[in-house]
Amino acid sequence: MSQFSLSEEQDQIFREADRIGRQELLPLAEKMDKDEWWPEEIMPRLGELGFLGVTIPEKFGGAGLNYLESGLILQAFSRYNHAFGLSWIAHDNLCANNIFNNGTELQKELFLPKLCSGEHVGCLGLTEPGAGSDALGSMNTTATKDGDNFLINGSKIYITNGPIADICVLYAKTDKKERSSKGITAFIIETKQPGFKVAQKLSKMGFRGSQTAELVFEDMLVSRENILGQEGEGHKVVMSGLDFERATIAPISVGISERALEISIEYAKSRTQFDQPIANFQMIQSYLAEMYVGIETMKALSWQVLSECGSVQAEEAGRGNIHAKAAASVMHCANICNEILDKAVQIHGGHGYMLETEINRLFRSTKLLEIGAGTTEVRKMIIAKELLK
Ligand SMILES: Cc1cc2nc3c(=O)[nH]c(=O)nc-3n(C[C@H](O)[C@H](O)[C@H](O)COP(=O)(O)OP(=O)(O)OC[C@H]3O[C@@H](n4cnc5c(N)ncnc54)[C@H](O)[C@@H]3O)c2cc1C
Structure with a gap:
C-alpha cells in the first residue's frame, strides 16, 4: 500500500467536500468571477456543515482534522470554486490555524x-507595498509601545x-532598531476597532470572487494581550506558518487541474x-494524457x-526538511497547474x-499560484x- 493512501475516513471527508463543492460552491462561481x-x-x-476551522480541535469549535485532511478539502472545493478555496484557506489556515x-x-x-x-472571517496581513518577497526585512508597519498597549501604523497590500x-493576524515591527527579520511581532487584530481601514478593494485577473484589499492602520490601539506568540518573535510565527500554508495551499492547484481535465x-x-470528435486526434489525446500525469x-x-506536516510541531517548522519540502510541493503544483491549464485552453480552441x-x-x-505564498x-x-547547508 502506498504511503499516502487515504484512510476510509479521509476518503469520506474528501467525498463529502466534493459533494459540497459541486452542490453549493459551483453555482456561486460564475457570479463571483x-x-x-x-x-x-x-x-x-x-x-454549519463542519467545514471551518478544520485543523482546530473540537473544544474550540473546529473539526479536529490534520493538514492532509485540510488539503483534501481545499482540493475538493477548488475543483468547483477555487476563488472560494483561496478565501477558505486564508481564513482557515493563515488566520485560524496560526492562532491555534x-x-x-x-x-x-x-x-x-x-x-x-x-460568524467571523479571518485574514493574514504580512505583505506591504514595499515589502513582498522580502516581507520581513523591508517591513514598514510599526507597533509602538503606548503604556500596556501598542499603536499600529502602516499598510498591508x-x-x-x-x-x-x-x-x-498582523505582523508589525516592534523594535525599529532591529534590522532584517528581527524585531517583528505578530498581533491578533479586530478590524471593527478604530484605526483600521480598508483603503481599497483590489480588482484581479483571476480568483476574482476572493476578496483582496489594501489595509491601512492609523494609530490603531492594540492591547499587549493581543500579541500572538512572543514580542519580537514574529519571524518564528511567520516562518513556521508559511511552511504549513505552502503545504496546505498546494492542493488548490490540484483541484483546478482536475476540473480542467474533466x-x-x-x-x-x-x-x-473534420467530421469527428477532436478527442480522436492523437495530439489532443497527448495533451489529455500529459494533464493526467x-x-x-x-x-x-x-x-x-x-502527511509529513502532521508530525511536525509548529516550532520545528520554518527550517530543515519540511521547509524545503513545503516549498517544493507548492512550487511543483503551481508550475504543473499552469502547464495543464495552458493545454486545457488549447483543447478548447477559441471557445477557451x-x-x-x-x-x-x-x-x-x-x-497567482506561482506568486502568492x-x-x-x-x-x-x-x-x-x-x-547547500
Ligand atoms: C491575489 C493575491 C493574494 C495574496 N494574499 C496575501 C495574503 O492574504 N496575505 C499576505 O500577507 N500576502 C498576500 N499576497 C502577497 C504575496 O504573498 C506577494 O505578492 C508575494 O509574496 C510576492 O511579493 P510581491 O508581489 O511584492 O513581489 P516582489 O517581491 O516585488 O517580486 C517581484 C519579482 O521579483 C522576484 N524576486 C524578488 N526577490 C528576488 C530574489 N532575491 N531573487 C530572485 N528573484 C526575486 C520575485 O520572485 C518576483 O518574480 C497575495 C498576493 C496576491 C497577488
Whole structure:
C-alpha cells in the first residue's frame, strides 16, 4: 500500500467536500468571477456543515482534522470554486490555524469559536507595498509601545479576505532598531476597532470572487494581550506558518487541474472537427494524457508533504526538511497547474479564450499560484538554501 493512501475516513471527508463543492460552491462561481462578488452567507453555511476551522480541535469549535485532511478539502472545493478555496484557506489556515498554533489559551477561547462557526472571517496581513518577497526585512508597519498597549501604523497590500475580515493576524515591527527579520511581532487584530481601514478593494485577473484589499492602520490601539506568540518573535510565527500554508495551499492547484481535465475531456468528446470528435486526434489525446500525469504527480507530492506536516510541531517548522519540502510541493503544483491549464485552453480552441467560459476562469487564475505564498523564485531560494547547508 502506498504511503499516502487515504484512510476510509479521509476518503469520506474528501467525498463529502466534493459533494459540497459541486452542490453549493459551483453555482456561486460564475457570479463571483463576473462581479467580483462575495456570497456573505457561505462562511456560516460551511461552519454549519463542519467545514471551518478544520485543523482546530473540537473544544474550540473546529473539526479536529490534520493538514492532509485540510488539503483534501481545499482540493475538493477548488475543483468547483477555487476563488472560494483561496478565501477558505486564508481564513482557515493563515488566520485560524496560526492562532491555534501560537495563541494563548485565552486567545484561542476568545477568537477561535467564531472563526470556526463562520460568524467571523479571518485574514493574514504580512505583505506591504514595499515589502513582498522580502516581507520581513523591508517591513514598514510599526507597533509602538503606548503604556500596556501598542499603536499600529502602516499598510498591508494584497490581503486575501481583507475587505470582509473581522480578525487579522498582523505582523508589525516592534523594535525599529532591529534590522532584517528581527524585531517583528505578530498581533491578533479586530478590524471593527478604530484605526483600521480598508483603503481599497483590489480588482484581479483571476480568483476574482476572493476578496483582496489594501489595509491601512492609523494609530490603531492594540492591547499587549493581543500579541500572538512572543514580542519580537514574529519571524518564528511567520516562518513556521508559511511552511504549513505552502503545504496546505498546494492542493488548490490540484483541484483546478482536475476540473480542467474533466471539462477538457467533455469538450474533446463533444467538439467535432473534420467530421469527428477532436478527442480522436492523437495530439489532443497527448495533451489529455500529459494533464493526467501532471495531476497524479501533484497528488503524490502534495499529499506526501501534507502527511509529513502532521508530525511536525509548529516550532520545528520554518527550517530543515519540511521547509524545503513545503516549498517544493507548492512550487511543483503551481508550475504543473499552469502547464495543464495552458493545454486545457488549447483543447478548447477559441471557445477557451472567451472570458465567460469556465476553462477561461480557471486559466486566468493559475498565475497567482506561482506568486502568492512566496513566488516560484522564493521557493527555489528556500530549497537551494536547504540543499547547500
Ligand atoms: C491575489 C493575491 C493574494 C495574496 N494574499 C496575501 C495574503 O492574504 N496575505 C499576505 O500577507 N500576502 C498576500 N499576497 C502577497 C504575496 O504573498 C506577494 O505578492 C508575494 O509574496 C510576492 O511579493 P510581491 O508581489 O511584492 O513581489 P516582489 O517581491 O516585488 O517580486 C517581484 C519579482 O521579483 C522576484 N524576486 C524578488 N526577490 C528576488 C530574489 N532575491 N531573487 C530572485 N528573484 C526575486 C520575485 O520572485 C518576483 O518574480 C497575495 C498576493 C496576491 C497577488
